Amino acid sequence: xxxxxxxxxxxxxxxxxxxxxxxxxxxxxxxxxxxxxxxxxxxxxxxxxxxxxxxxxxxxxxxxxxxxxxxxxxxxxxxxxxxxxxxxxxxxxxxxxxxxxxxxxxxxxxxxxxxxxxxxxxxxxxxxxxxxxxxxxxxxxxxx
Numbered sequence: 001x002x003x004x005x006x007x008x009x010x011x012x013x014x015x016x017x018x019x020x021x022x023x024x025x026x027x028x029x030x031x032x033x034x035x036x037x038x039x040x041x042x043x044x045x046x047x048x049x050x051x052x053x054x055x056x057x058x059x060x061x062x063x064x065x066x067x068x069x070x071x072x073x074x075x076x077x078x079x080x081x082x083x084x085x086x087x088x089x090x091x092x093x094x095x096x097x098x099x100x101x102x103x104x105x106x107x108x109x110x111x112x113x114x115x116x117x118x119x120x121x122x123x124x125x126x127x128x129x130x131x132x133x134x135x136x137x138x139x140x141x142x143x144x
Contacts, residue, residue: 027143028052030071032062032088033104034080038128042075045132046139059083059091066096073123073142078105078113086113089120100142102135104128 029046033039034057046053054069056062058081062074074092078085085103092099100123107113107127114125124138 028054028069028071028073029139029143030054030056030062030065030069030074030076030099032056032059032074032076032080032085034058034077038077045136049136049140051139051143057081059085059088062088063091066092066099070096071099073100073102073139075102075104075139077128078103078107078117086116086120089117089122093120102126102138102142104130 027050029051031039031042031046031053033042033055036057039055039057043053043055054065054071056065060082062076062083065071066074076085076088080088085105089101089103092101101121103114103117103122103125105111105113105125105128117125123142126135126138
């Protein structure tokens with residue numbers, strides 16, 4: 001288990017206030033990330049804040065989890081195996097247009113992919129590693 005001061009976690013990770021949202025399906029967040037460490041950090045951070053989290057490591061798993069869990073928000077990495085994050089976003093828009101999406105990518109926000117994601121109606125786009133404070137603020141806003 002990483003230490004409290006581990007660089008994997010944002011500075012306020014261990015001091016985040018929790019919210020008692022219970023299992024309300026409208027508080028479900030889908031984390032689509034193929035990097036196990038990044039997926040774990042995001043999942044633990046969101047659970048600490050009281051959200052229910054489901055995960056997927058590729059676009060096909062994300063499609064199945066979307067159908068199974070009907071999340072309100074999806075955090076989606078752009079670069080995924082088997083199906084890109086943009087292809088998953090296109091599928092979401094066609095099949096579940098009400099789900100909000102925050103894209104995560106190592107690519108600059110000015111990239112062609114970022115512009116395409118914005119054209120497809122993403123709620124926000126963060127370059128990784130994200131500023132966790134800003135990311136959490138946008139997640140909280142997207143969930144209400």
